[in-house]
Amino acid sequence: MTTDALQIELRKAERSRIQEVDFNHLPFGKHFSDHMFVADFVDGQWLNQQIVPFDNFTLSPALSALHYGQSIFEGMKAFKNEAGEVLMFRPYANFERMNESARRMCMATLTEEVFMGGLEALLRVDADWVPTAPDSSLYIRPYMFAMDTFLGVAPSKTYRFCIFTCPVGAYYSNPPKLKVETEYIRSAPGGVGYAKCAGNYAGSMYPTLLAQQQGYDQLIWTDAREHKYIEESGTMNIMFVIDGKLVTPAVSDSILKGVTRDSIIQIARSFGIEVEERKVSIEEVIGGIESGRLTEAFGAGTAVVVSPYSLIGYNGKDHMLPEFSPENSLAVKIKNYLTDLRTGKVEDTFGWVHKV
Structure with a gap:
């Protein structure tokens, strides 16, 4: 199954976990939505764009990111308006900043198609996870890390980009x-x-x-x-x-x-x-x-x-x-x-x- 806008493979979760979450009491960063977007950078291009159930990765002990720290991320939020439509706040600013981070860390940069296309497709699949209670939102975590399995201080040639989301409440309960x-x-x-x-x-x-x-x-x-x-x-x-x-x-x-x-x-x-x-x-x-x-x-x-x-x-x-x-x-x-x-x-x- 693929999404309409882009050739993104869609593999839906067999069972949603949304009923397990109390949306009136949302600790920050503890509950994760049903799906995540994943794409791999191989041979100079972004491939294997997928939306799959939120799950663990299987990674090599020699993974470059674990040894040499090529890992970057962003933080964004989505909301719903009174009509129930999903709204994102300044996603292109996060896209630009993520590429700025990628360049500084000598990593592959993202295309708008991969970043925005994957983001929008994921939010359409998990739209029900966007909370509407006061001070709540759907926190969005795009991130990328080096995937080479090689011990040597050099930029990786392969990378994985992933986006997952989690419904959240207020970060601080009292003024810090x-x-x-x-x-x-x-x-x-x-x-x-x-x-x-x-x-x-x-x-x-x-x-x-x-x-x-x-x-x-x-x-x-x-x-x-x-x-x-x-x-x-x-x-x-x-x-x-x-x-x-x-x-x-x-x-x-x-x-x-x-x-x-x-x-x-x-x-x-x-x-x-x-x-x-x-x-x-x-x-x-x-x-x-x-x-x-x-x-x-x-x-x-x-x-x-x-x-x-x-x-x-x-x-x-x-x-x-x-x-x-x-x-x-x-x-x-x-x-x-x-x-x-x-x-x-x-x-x-x-x-x-x-x-x-």
Whole structure:
């Protein structure tokens, strides 16, 4: 059996697992939809495009990705509008960023036909898995890894691309507590910080664990050279409201170019809010909290969307962030607008919503 739009082989699951999921209580990343899309890069082209039941892969112990780390991924979300149609948010931005990651990691790039065609076909097959409860969505994980079975430090010649999905609720149940990291680094100039590669996340786990043992939820990463300037916040880009302006670190080769980050910046400007993309020092942020000039701090990312912070720990002292009312909060205003935009409740003046 094949899909209509593309020659994608379809092998449906014998039994759906959807009845096993409580869609009113969705932990993040625990439940997986019935199917996944798979394609293989062999001899310079993408072959064997399939939608198959979600299942394990059989892999060689000598798999190149396991030894040399050629592995990249993306994170996206799908929603339903009031008519029950499936909507994706800015999928072409994720497609472009995945290819940017692939080039940096010396991997095969994807064609639009494979990425978007496979994505749309998969969402049509598993449309029933898109939740509709508040703060819920269908999280989409496209990823690619090296498939050569060869021990030698060289780019693989073969790759596997896969997309699977999972219905999810809110990422954080409470505003996270952050610690400023001044010893370990996430990335450095000239490195792979801007690529969404697996190793970036592996390297962050130990310092994050140390912070969690001290009572924090996540880290604020600082620059590799001086530990003076803010770069990212754990799994998120980071933003501040200072003197009524939206202030965020400018992207570089050590900071991930977040799709949600870019969306928030454009939305804030459409609201008439002045935005500054520039270097942001720790001292400026701490001083802003103490003086009252800094009124909000929040994270931005696909998983968390917009996540206000409760405190920032720096040099052994916790600095409580101001309490704010939802009516006056820019973070809440932007999050509500994003929610309405992605579910088709407001006009899409940006051209970001993609109907499946």
